[in-house]
Amino acid sequence: MDNLLLAEGLYKAFGGFPALRGATLEVQETEVVAVIGPNGAGKTTLFHLITGVLQPDRGRVTFQGREITRWPAYRRCALGIGRTFQIANVFPRLRVFDNVQVAVLSRHRKTFHLALPASRFAMRETWAILEHVGLADKAHHPAGALSHGDQRILEIAIALASRPKLLVLDEPTAGMSPEETAATLRLLSRLNREEGLTVLFCEHDMEVVFAAAHRIVVMHHGRTVVQGSPEEVRRHPEVQAAYLGSADA
Amino acid sequence: MAILGQLLVGLSRAMILFIVAAGLSLVLGVLRVPNVFHGSLYMIGAFVAWTVAEAMGGSPARLWVALAAAPIVTAAVGLAVERTLLCRLYHREHLMLILFTFGVMLVLNDLVKLSWGPTYRSLVPPEGLQGAVSVLGVALPRYNLVLLGAGPLVAGGLWLLVHRTRIGKIARAAATDREMVAVLGIDVGRVFAVAFGVGCFLAGLGGALVAPTTSITLGMDHTLLIESFLIVIIGGLGNLWGALVGSLLFGVAHSVGLLIWPQFAIAFPYAITAGVLLVRPQGLLRSVW
Amino acid sequence: MVNGTRLGVGVLLAALFGAPAFLPPFYVYLIALILVTGLLATSLNLVLGFGGLYQFHHAVFYGIGAYTLAIGITKLHWPAWVAFLAGPAAAALAGLLIGLVCVRLERLYFGMLQLSLGSFVWIVALRWYPVTGGDNGLHGIPLPAGLKPLGGAYLFILTTVVASLLVLWAVVRSPFGLTLQAIRDNPQRCQVVGIQVRAHQLAAMVLAALFAGVAGVLYVTLERSVFPNMLSWVLSLEILVMCLLGGWFTFPGPLLGAALVVTLRTFAGRYTEYWTLILGVLLILLIFFLPEGILGTLRARHAQKAPEPAPQPAPAGDVHG
Numbered sequence: 054m055d056n057l058l059l060a061e062g063l064y065k066a067f068g069g070f071p072a073l074r075g076a077t078l079e080v081q082e083t084e085v086v087a088v089i090g091p092n093g094a095g096k097t098t099l100f101h102l103i104t105g106v107l108q109p110d111r112g113r114v115t116f117q118g119r120e121i122t123r124w125p126a127y128r129r130c131a132l133g134i135g136r137t138f139q140i141a142n143v144f145p146r147l148r149v150f151d152n153v154q155v156a157v158l159s160r161h162r163k164t165f166h167l168a169l170p171a172s173r174f175a176m177r178e179t180w181a182i183l184e185h186v187g188l189a190d191k192a193h194h195p196a197g198a199l200s201h202g203d204q205r206i207l208e209i210a211i212a213l214a215s216r217p218k219l220l221v222l223d224e225p226t227a228g229m230s231p232e233e234t235a236a237t238l239r240l241l242s243r244l245n246r247e248e249g250l251t252v253l254f255c256e257h258d259m260e261v262v263f264a265a266a267h268r269i270v271v272m273h274h275g276r277t278v279v280q281g282s283p284e285e286v287r288r289h290p291e292v293q294a295a296y297l298g299s300a301d302a
Numbered sequence: 303m304a305i306l307g308q309l310l311v312g313l314s315r316a317m318i319l320f321i322v323a324a325g326l327s328l329v330l331g332v333l334r335v336p337n338v339f340h341g342s343l344y345m346i347g348a349f350v351a352w353t354v355a356e357a358m359g360g361s362p363a364r365l366w367v368a369l370a371a372a373p374i375v376t377a378a379v380g381l382a383v384e385r386t387l388l389c390r391l392y393h394r395e396h397l398m399l400i401l402f403t404f405g406v407m408l409v410l411n412d413l414v415k416l417s418w419g420p421t422y423r424s425l426v427p428p429e430g431l432q433g434a435v436s437v438l439g440v441a442l443p444r445y446n447l448v449l450l451g452a453g454p455l456v457a458g459g460l461w462l463l464v465h466r467t468r469i470g471k472i473a474r475a476a477a478t479d480r481e482m483v484a485v486l487g488i489d490v491g492r493v494f495a496v497a498f499g500v501g502c503f504l505a506g507l508g509g510a511l512v513a514p515t516t517s518i519t520l521g522m523d524h525t526l527l528i529e530s531f532l533i534v535i536i537g538g539l540g541n542l543w544g545a546l547v548g549s550l551l552f553g554v555a556h557s558v559g560l561l562i563w564p565q566f567a568i569a570f571p572y573a574i575t576a577g578v579l580l581v582r583p584q585g586l587l588r589s590v591w
Numbered sequence: 592m593v594n595g596t597r598l599g600v601g602v603l604l605a606a607l608f609g610a611p612a613f614l615p616p617f618y619v620y621l622i623a624l625i626l627v628t629g630l631l632a633t634s635l636n637l638v639l640g641f642g643g644l645y646q647f648h649h650a651v652f653y654g655i656g657a658y659t660l661a662i663g664i665t666k667l668h669w670p671a672w673v674a675f676l677a678g679p680a681a682a683a684l685a686g687l688l689i690g691l692v693c694v695r696l697e698r699l700y701f702g703m704l705q706l707s708l709g710s711f712v713w714i715v716a717l718r719w720y721p722v723t724g725g726d727n728g729l730h731g732i733p734l735p736a737g738l739k740p741l742g743g744a745y746l747f748i749l750t751t752v753v754a755s756l757l758v759l760w761a762v763v764r765s766p767f768g769l770t771l772q773a774i775r776d777n778p779q780r781c782q783v784v785g786i787q788v789r790a791h792q793l794a795a796m797v798l799a800a801l802f803a804g805v806a807g808v809l810y811v812t813l814e815r816s817v818f819p820n821m822l823s824w825v826l827s828l829e830i831l832v833m834c835l836l837g838g839w840f841t842f843p844g845p846l847l848g849a850a851l852v853v854t855l856r857t858f859a860g861r862y863t864e865y866w867t868l869i870l871g872v873l874l875i876l877l878i879f880f881l882p883e884g885i886l887g888t889l890r891a892r893h894a895q896k897a898p899e900p901a902p903q904p905a906p907a908g909d910v911h912g
Contacts, residue, residue, distance in 0.1 A: 408871025
């Protein structure tokens with residue numbers, strides 16, 4: 054298996070306060086990797102450095118062997134890193150369909166087309182994505198009127214429109230009902246199985262993590278402390294003591 | 303020497319601009335709303351000052367009473383609008399708040415027309431402040447000394463308010479991080495009201511101060527509003543010291559413009575603004591005071 | 592539903608083209624004024640309602656279009672057709688220049704600076720006497736004989752407005768229009784999916800300015816004069832109110848708003864000189880009671896009452912198969 058993403062020795066400080074001090078992460082192609090850790094462990098910062106929202110003080114990020122440490126977010130998107138955000142981040146006044154279509158149009162570089170109606174472009178692909186994530190029956194609802202869970206799914210759909218090789222999700226099931234959580238997990242594992250999509254996500258909910266991840270990375274105080282299969286991580290004494298015991302709160 | 307004199311006149315004008323722009327900047331920083339009827343309050347301040355001074359006839363205290371009364375009236379008008387209507391919009395789309403201040407501006411300006419009519423008025427300063435004094439061999443209107451003193455006074459007062467009072471500190475925090483203030487259980491509404499009231503007070507004070515130096519008329523609000531906008535943009539949104547720096551730059555540029563090309567003197571501050579924005583799109587100072 | 596709308600538009604168009612035959616000249620004039628102002632408001636709405644930009648001083652481009660035509664004919668003695676094309680072109684150029692400065696800035700800055708730059712243009716029109724005629728403006732601008740007031744002029748205005756609206760409608764429905772609305776809703780998200788936000792906003796500003804310029808040229812066709820109030824801020828606020836009143840997230844909203852506000856202004860002007868007071872109160876009432884505008888509110892009601900719209904069947908041979 055190839056190394057799809059490699060983040061080595063990442064340091065990042067905000068105003069003197071170090072959020073990351075030597076985080077290292079490796080994601081193989083077609084893997085599902087979860088990052089866990091208590092609040093403030095640096096999970097979101099790590100994801101920002103991987104997706105290009107922020108740039109590290111030290112360390113490097115490579116994707117498919119290419120160094121992208123200082124690349125802006127939109128270039129990483131073109132390279133194949135898609136992402137979703139911690140809070141629902143959709144286009145509320147647009148219909149669900151349009152939300153996805155815009156992202157597809159952007160990938161095809163068609164957003165400056167003026168003459169023909171948008172309904173002549175990228176229709177099949179947009180419908181395919183909506184079918185895939187199960188939002189096709191709500192395609193004509195305004196995105197802002199969707200339930201929170203559906204908005205998060207829509208976000209995944211928007212990210213999929215860029216045809217990412219790696220999908221980075223920041224707490225994809227936060228605020229979801231148990232049913233919505235289960236549906237989201239099914240979606241992610243199906244995308245992984247059927248499309249070979251590589252998934253990197255962070256999560257508070259341990260049940261979600263152990264159900265979905267092939268491999269788990271534990272972060273603590275800005276460092277990646279333990280990496281391994283769910284079983285290994287579950288049995289790791291340090292994890293049990295320092296984290297799992299208090300994580301259900 | 304003509305240049306020095308022009309600069310001193312420009313400096314007195316910059317003081318008025320600073321007082322008005324500081325009020326605008328305060329509201330902008332705390333509420334994130336460019337209060338468009340700020341200019342109208344400035345105009346109302348000038349008209350109220352004129353009315354008060356007229357009512358007091360030849361009394362030597364008329365100017366000082368007018369200077370005290372006008373800002374109180376405009377603060378009251380501003381607070382009334384804020385407490386009855388604007389405060390109901392805080393949870394709404396941001397554009398709606400701005401458009402609301404547009405609406406109030408249109409209403410206030412016609413109310414001024416209704417109350418004072420379209421004629422020009424002028425307020426003659428009391429005897430002690432008429433004529434000119436010689437500063438460094440330059441004749442400077444005596445009244446401009448009042449203006450040159452008022453600017454630093456207001457700046458100092460604002461500094462005390464913002465750094466030495468509880469509500470000022472909260473206002474600063476609110477300008478930086480509104481959520482945090484709300485989480486701390488502070489009544490954000492009251493902070494907004496106080497900031498808004500002080501802002502409107504300053505607009506009226508500026509109008510009253512300018513009254514003896516210019517003809518008081520409809521339309522005087524528009525120029526000043528645009529000038530304040532430019533100053534706030536130069537200095538940095540919501541930054542009090544930025545307003546001071548911006549006013550000085552603006553005043554100097556305008557004076558230089560008056561010497562070189564009187565008809566389009568206003569073009570010079572615009573050029574300064576454009577220059578600043580090319581180098582620093584966020585304005586000269588950071589957007590927090 | 593769609594066919595009903597089409598039928599309605601067809602009937603309206605027929606009535607508009609036939610209007611001079613059965614309406615007294617004053618009403619024909621009023622309709623022409625509504626058409627011109629409606630185009631102006633629609634062009635504003637491209638950047639305001641669909642683009643989410645705080646374009647507070649849009650009338651500037653209207654004025655630039657009109658003044659360019661007027662100055663081109665009276666002072667520079669251009670052929671009429673050159674002047675007619677130069678008006679919108681100058682407006683678009685101004686849109687490009689102001690846009691280049693403003694688009695880089697944060698939203699609030701954008702609004703304040705756009706307003707300030709617009710006011711500067713207004714001051715220039717007001718004070719540059721030899722060219723602009725100062726506060727008097729320019730009057731009695733000679734136009735080709737075919738554009739006689741209310742005969743040829745009316746048909747020219749109507750045709751141009753309809754053609755312009757068709758173009759704007761196509762723009763709103765195009766991939767560009769859709770992207771613009773996405774940027775309005777969430778610029779950060781757009782950046783993450785690889786959209787160049789500022790380039791799209793700038794293009795929208797140029798287009799909006801272009802059609803404001805077209806409206807300006809048409810106004811001269813109707814009135815044969817230009818004056819500084821054409822680029823005054825009050826007019827900019829008036830067209831803002833039109834967008835808001837009609838429904839600023841709808842395409843025909845600004846047209847409806849223009850019809851209502853222009854009619855109100857025309858008749859209110861007979862009884863009072865306090866038009867801005869009325870306008871201000873109207874704006875405040877709209878903000879509190881009808882923030883989505885007439886058409887936006889109607890559309891929301893309709894969507895509530897109607898059963899869930901069935902998903903559009905995908906094109907043949909699509910994934911539904």
